[in-house]
Amino acid sequence: MFLxxxxxxxxxFRFSNPEESPASFVGAMHDAxxxxxxxxxxxxxxxxxxxxxxxLADGRRVVSLAVPSTESAVWYLQLKYVVLASDxxxxxxxxxxxxxxxxxxxxxxxxxxxxxxxxxxxxxETDYYRVIADSRSMHQQMVAALDGVYPLQRWSDSAQDGIxxxxxxxxxxxxxxxxxxxxxxxxxxxxxxxxAEDPPVDPVRAxxxxxxxxxxxxxxxxxxxxxxxxxxVRVQERPNQDGSVHESPAMHEYSKALGEYLGTAGxxxxxxxxxxxxxxxxxxxxxxxxARYLSDYTELFYNEIAPYFEIEGGSVR
Amino acid sequence: xxxxxxxxxxxxxxxxxxxWFLGRRMxxxxxxxxxxxxxxxxxxxxxxLLSAFSxxxxxxxxxxTPIVGEPAGRRQRMFLALGIAVAVGALGVFKFxxxxxxxxxxxxxxxxxGTFSNHxxxxxxxxxxxxxxxxxxxxxxxxxxxxxxxxxxxxxGIFISFFPQLVAGxxxxxxxxxxxxxxxxxxxxxxxxxGVTLLLWGFFKKLVIADNVGVIADNVFGLESPGFGLVWxxxxxxxxxxxxxxxxxxxxxxxxxxxxxxxxxxxxxxPHMARSPVDFWRRWHISLSTWFRDYVYIPLGGxxxxxxxxxxxxxxxxxxSGLWHGAAWNFLLWGAYHGGLVVVQRQVGSLKGSxxxxxxxxxxxxxPVTFALVSAGWILFRETDLAHTLGMLTASPFAExxxxxxxxxxxxxxxxxxxxxxxxxxxxxxSVDGVRGLAVTPWQREGxxxxxxxxxxxxxxxxxPASGGEFIYFQF
Numbered sequence: 001m002f003l004x005x006x007x008x009x010x011x012x013f014r015f016s017n018p019e020e021s022p023a024s025f026v027g028a029m030h031d032a033x034x035x036x037x038x039x040x041x042x043x044x045x046x047x048x049x050x051x052x053x054x055x056l057a058d059g060r061r062v063v064s065l066a067v068p069s070t071e072s073a074v075w076y077l078q079l080k081y082v083v084l085a086s087d088x089x090x091x092x093x094x095x096x097x098x099x100x101x102x103x104x105x106x107x108x109x110x111x112x113x114x115x116x117x118x119x120x121x122x123x124x125e126t127d128y129y130r131v132i133a134d135s136r137s138m139h140q141q142m143v144a145a146l147d148g149v150y151p152l153q154r155w156s157d158s159a160q161d162g163i164x165x166x167x168x169x170x171x172x173x174x175x176x177x178x179x180x181x182x183x184x185x186x187x188x189x190x191x192x193x194x195x196a197e198d199p200p201v202d203p204v205r206a207x208x209x210x211x212x213x214x215x216x217x218x219x220x221x222x223x224x225x226x227x228x229x230x231x232x233v234r235v236q237e238r239p240n241q242d243g244s245v246h247e248s249p250a251m252h253e254y255s256k257a258l259g260e261y262l263g264t265a266g267x268x269x270x271x272x273x274x275x276x277x278x279x280x281x282x283x284x285x286x287x288x289x290x291a292r293y294l295s296d297y298t299e300l301f302y303n304e305i306a307p308y309f310e311i312e313g314g315s316v317r
Numbered sequence: 318x319x320x321x322x323x324x325x326x327x328x329x330x331x332x333x334x335x336x337w338f339l340g341r342r343m344x345x346x347x348x349x350x351x352x353x354x355x356x357x358x359x360x361x362x363x364x365x366l367l368s369a370f371s372x373x374x375x376x377x378x379x380x381x382t383p384i385v386g387e388p389a390g391r392r393q394r395m396f397l398a399l400g401i402a403v404a405v406g407a408l409g410v411f412k413f414x415x416x417x418x419x420x421x422x423x424x425x426x427x428x429x430x431g432t433f434s435n436h437x438x439x440x441x442x443x444x445x446x447x448x449x450x451x452x453x454x455x456x457x458x459x460x461x462x463x464x465x466x467x468x469x470x471x472x473x474g475i476f477i478s479f480f481p482q483l484v485a486g487x488x489x490x491x492x493x494x495x496x497x498x499x500x501x502x503x504x505x506x507x508x509x510x511x512g513v514t515l516l517l518w519g520f521f522k523k524l525v526i527a528d529n530v531g532v533i534a535d536n537v538f539g540l541e542s543p544g545f546g547l548v549w550x551x552x553x554x555x556x557x558x559x560x561x562x563x564x565x566x567x568x569x570x571x572x573x574x575x576x577x578x579x580x581x582x583x584x585x586x587x588p589h590m591a592r593s594p595v596d597f598w599r600r601w602h603i604s605l606s607t608w609f610r611d612y613v614y615i616p617l618g619g620x621x622x623x624x625x626x627x628x629x630x631x632x633x634x635x636x637x638s639g640l641w642h643g644a645a646w647n648f649l650l651w652g653a654y655h656g657g658l659v660v661v662q663r664q665v666g667s668l669k670g671s672x673x674x675x676x677x678x679x680x681x682x683x684x685p686v687t688f689a690l691v692s693a694g695w696i697l698f699r700e701t702d703l704a705h706t707l708g709m710l711t712a713s714p715f716a717e718x719x720x721x722x723x724x725x726x727x728x729x730x731x732x733x734x735x736x737x738x739x740x741x742x743x744x745x746x747x748s749v750d751g752v753r754g755l756a757v758t759p760w761q762r763e764g765x766x767x768x769x770x771x772x773x774x775x776x777x778x779x780x781x782p783a784s785g786g787e788f789i790y791f792q793f
Contacts, residue, residue, distance in 0.1 A: 002510050005767040006517070010775035152778045159779045160529070167730035171723055178727045185547070185724060186536040192705075 010152055022119040025065050025078060029086040034063040036309065037083050039075045040096030042068040043235050046289045047096070047297045056302045057309045067116065068157070072097070072105050073132065076215035077120035084226045092229040092268075092308055095219070098287050100254050102232060103207065103214035105131050127218055134213040180291055187290055188238065189281050206250075207257035220265045231268035231308050232258075233301075236275055238283040245274045270304055277303075318358040320569045321524065328355060333576055337504045345475050345498055348577065352480035356444070363442050371477045373403045374452040375470060381460040389460060400456035404449040411441050416644030444484030446641060450608055452477055455491040457612060464491045472498045481573035485566050487584040487604035494579070502578035514766055515572030517773040518742075522565030524781040526735050531558040532782065533728050538699055545712040546725025548696075554732045555699050556692045560588065561739065563602070587743045588691075592683040594658035597691055609638050627663070632656040642698070647706065651697040658690060 029037075036057070038044055050064040065078055075095055083090055095102070121128065161175075168175040211217065223230045234255060237246045247255075255271050262269040272278065277300050282293040289297050302309075318324050332351040336344055357364030380396030383389040389397075455476070458464040467473045476495050537543050537551025564585040571581045584604050591597035598606045614634040620627045632653070639652015675683075700706045717725075 002506075002763060002767050002770075003513065006513060006770040006774055008771075010771060010778055150778050152775060156779055156781070160782070163529075163731060163734055163780075164727075166734060167727055170730065171727055173720075173723060173727075178724065181720065181724045182536075182728065186540070190541060191539045192541050 010150055022082065022116070025082040026086065028063050028065065029082060029088050032061050032063045033088045034061040035089055035091045036060060036062045037090055037093045038062065038064040038066065038096065039078055039093060040066050041070045042066070043098055043287055044096040046284070046291070046294065047235065048301055049294050049298045052295055052298045053302055056299065060309060072102055072215045073128070074117060074120070076219050077117065077128070079219055080222055081120050081122065084222060084228060090228055092231060093223065094231045094233050094305065096233045096235060098235050098237065099251060100205065100210070102258070103210040103216055105214045131213060131215055131218070183284055183290060188283050188285070207254045207261065211261065220267055224266070229268065229308070231270060231305065232262060234271040234273065235287065236272040236278050238286050239278065239280045241280070243280070247273055268308060272304070318355045320566070321520070324358065329573065336577055341501045342471065344502065345471050348479060349471065349475045352475065352478040352483060355480040356478065356483060366442055367448070367478055370403065370407060370452070371474050374400055374456060374477065375473050377403060378456045378459045378466055379468070381456055382466040383460070383462060393460060397456060397460045401453065404453035407445060408449050411445055413644045447486045447488055448477055448483060451488050454488070454608060454612055458491055467491070467495055479574070479579070481570040482581055487567060487570070487582045488608050489582060489604065493582060497579050505578065508575050508578055510763065510766065512572045512575030514770045515568045515575060517770045517777070519565045519568030519572055521738070521773040521777055522561040522568065524777050526561035526738065527558045527565060528782050529780065530554045530561070530732050530735050533732060534558050534699070542708060543712065544717050544721050545714040546717055546722050548709045548712050550725045550729040550732065552692050552695050553729060556695050557732055557736050559695070587746065589688060589739070590684060590743060591687045591691070593687055594655065594662050594690065597687060598659070605638065609634050613637060628660050631660050635659065645701055646703065647697050647701050651694055654694050654697055
C-alpha cells in the first residue's frame with residue numbers, strides 16, 4: 001500500500017506543454033506560410049532569430065520550430081508530420097546539429113520530449129521504431145519505459161525556471177534581465193581556463209557505420225518525395241583560446257564523409273567548423289551562443305546560407 | 318556503480334527479491350556477491366584489491382586477538398602492527414604517495430635543484446579512505462578487547478564490503494555492524510517503509526538540492542576573479558551542496574541497508590544548527606569525527622595531558638582529518654582552520670568558570686556565528702588553488718556595483734529556496750518530541766510518511782537537473 005502511494009501518485013500528474021506541442025508547430029506553419037523552415041534544438045534557438053533572418057532575406061518568410069533538448073528523432077517527426085504535411089509553400093528546410101548528432105537518433109532520454117513525440121507520432125511508424133530500437137541500449141530502453149510512466153518530467157524545465165522566477169520576485173530587475181546578467185557573468189571569457197574545459201564526449205562512430213541506423217536516410221527520402229530541399233547545418237564548437245578549431249581527426253573524417261553523402265543525395269551541407277567569423281567570446285558554453293550575439297550570429301548564418309535563399313551575394317556585413 | 322544509476326536499481330531489486338527467501342548465511346553470501354558486483358562493476362581490479370585487503374585485515378585481527386584472561390603479548394602486537402601497516406600503507410600508497418612525490422619535486426624545484434617528472438598517476442580506488450578506517454578500527458578494537466573477533470570470513474567480508482556504505486560511509490564500528498550480520502534478520506514492513514522513505518529523501522537531497530545549487534557553486538568557483546557578493550553566494554551554495562550531497566548519500570546508504578534489515582549509524586545531525594565548532598563536529602560526518610576522536614585524539618592523550626599538549630593533540634587530529642579528505646594543501650589548511658576554531662573555543666571556554674552562564678543575546682547569535690565560521694572554511698575545502706583562495710578571501714565589498722549585488726542576491730535567493738526543505742526537515746525533527754504526545758494512529762503516521770515520500774519522488778522527477786554531478790565524497 002505504502003509503495004503503491006509513493007510510486008503511483010507522481011504518475012497521476014500528466015501535463016502538456018502547449019508551447020512545444022505539435023498543434024503549436026502546425027499553427028506556426030499555418031500562420032506564417034513559410035518558404036524556409038529551421039529545425040533544431042537550443043543550438044538553433046540561441047543562434048538564429050527567425051524574424052531578423054526574414055528581414056535580412058528581403059522579407060522571405062522563415063519559421064523556426066526549434067525545441068530545446070531535441071535530437072534527430074524529433075526533427076524527423078517534425079519534418080514528416082508538420083513541415084511536409086502543411087499547406088505552406090516550403091522550399092528549403094535547414095536542420096541544425098552539432099558534432100555527429102545527426103546520425104545519433106536518440107530521442108532525449110530524460111523523457112522531457114516524450115509528450116511531444118507521442119503527439120507527433122500518428123499511425124503506423126515502423127521506420128521510426130526500427131531506428132529507435134536499433135540505436136538504443138537496454139539501459140536506454142529501461143529509462144524510456146520509466147519516462148513513459150512519469151510524464152511529470154516534461155515540466156522539469158518550467159519548474160526549474162519557476163525557482164529562478166520566484167527568486168527574482170523581490171528584485172527590481174526582471175527574471176530575464178537577471179538570467180542574462182548571470183549568463184554574462186559566467187560566460188567563458190570570465191572563467192578560469194581549468195574550469196572552461198569541455199566535458200568528455202562519446203567516441204565518434206564512423207559515418208558509414210552510423211548512417212544506416214539513423215533518421216538521416218529517412219529524412220532525405222521523405223523530403224525528396226515532397227520536392228523540398230534539405231540543408232544540414234553543422235554548428236561550430238567554441239574555438240580554443242588561440243582561435244584554433246576544437247575537433248578530433250575522427251570527427252573531421254565524419255564531417256567529410258557526411259558532406260559527400262549529402263552531396264550525392266542532393267542535399268546541402270554547411271559546416272561552420274573553422275569559420276573565422278565566429279569568435280570565442282560569442283559562446284556561453286561549449287556550443288550555445290550568448291543571447292547578446294543572437295543578431296550577429298543570424299547575420300553570419302545568413303551570409304553563409306544566402307545561396308540557399310536564392311539571393312546573389314547576400315552579404316550584410 | 319553509483320546510486321543514481323539504473324544499474325544500481327537493477328542490482329538492488331535483484332538482491333532484495335532474493336534476500337528475504339534465504340537463511341542467514343546465504344543472505345550474507347548474497348550481500349557479499351552484490352557488494353563485489355557493485356564495487357567491481359566499472360573495474361574488476363577494485364574487487365581484487367578489496368578482497369586482498371579484507372583477507373589481510375581478517376588475518377591481522379585473528380592474530381591480534383589477545384588470549385582470554387591474558388594481556389596482549391608480542392605476537393598480538395605484531396599482528397596489530399601488521400593491520401595498521403596494511404591499512405595505513407594502502408592509504409599511503411593510493412592516496413598520499415603521489416602527493417608526497419609531487420610536493421618533494423615542487424620543493425626541489427623551488428630550491429633550484431632541478432626539474433623533476435613528479436607525477437605518478439596513481440589511481441585512487443573509490444571508497445578506500447572509508448573501508449580502511451573501518452577495518453583499522455575493528456583490528457584495534459579486537460586487540461584492545463573492545464569487540465569480539467569475527468572468525469567467520471564470510472561475516473567479516475561483508476562487514477568490510479557491505480555495498481550501501483562501502484564507498485562513502487558511514488564508517489561503521491564492528492560493535493554496531495558485525496552483530497547484525499551475525500544474527501538472523503527477518504523481514505519487517507516498518508524497516509522497508511523506513512528504508513524507502515530514507516532512499517527518497519536522500520535522492521531528493523542529492524538530485525534536487527545538491528545538483529541544482531551545485532551549478533551555482535561551480536559557476537562561481539569557476540570564475541577567474543569573482544566579486545565579493547558572488548564569492549559569498551558561492552560559498553553558501555557550496556555549503557548547502559556538500560551537506561545535501563553527502564547527507565543525501567548517507568540517507569540513501571542507510572535506506573538501502575534498512576531494506577536488508579541492517580541499521581547503519583547516523584552520520585549527520587542537522588549540522589547547520591550547531592552552536593559552536595565543537596558542536597559542529599558532533600553533528601557533521603559523525604562517524605569520521607568519532608573515529609578520529611577514538612583512534613587518534615584519545616590515544617594521543619586527549620585533554621588529560623595538560624593544556625599545551627591538548628592543543629597539540631587537537632591540531633594533529635584535525636590536520637590528519639583534513640588530510641584524510643584529500644592529498645592536497647587546501648585540505649590540510651581546512652583541517653588546520655577547524656582545529657584552530659576548536660582550540661579557540663576551548664581557550665575561551667576555559668577563561669569562563671563552570672558557573673558562567675551564556676547570556677541570552679549571545680546564545681541567539683551562536684548558531685549564525687558558527688554557521689558563518691563553518692561556511693568560511695568551505696572556501697579552503699572547495700578551492701584547490703591557494704592563489705585563488707586568497708583572491709576570494711580578499712575580494713572587496715566596495716568594488717561592486719549595484720547590479721553585481723543584485724545578481725548575487727538573485728543567486729543567493731535561489732540557494733535560499735533550495736535550502737527550505739532542509740530547514741523544514743530540521744524544524745520537523747526538532748518538534749517530533751512535542752508531536753509524540755499527540756494521539757496519532759499508525760495509519761495516520763504511515764499516511765503522512767507515504768505522502769511525504771511521494772512528494773519527494775515527484776519533486777525528483779520535476780526538479781532534478783538534466784545532468785547531475787557525482788557524489789562529492791566519492792573522490793575521497
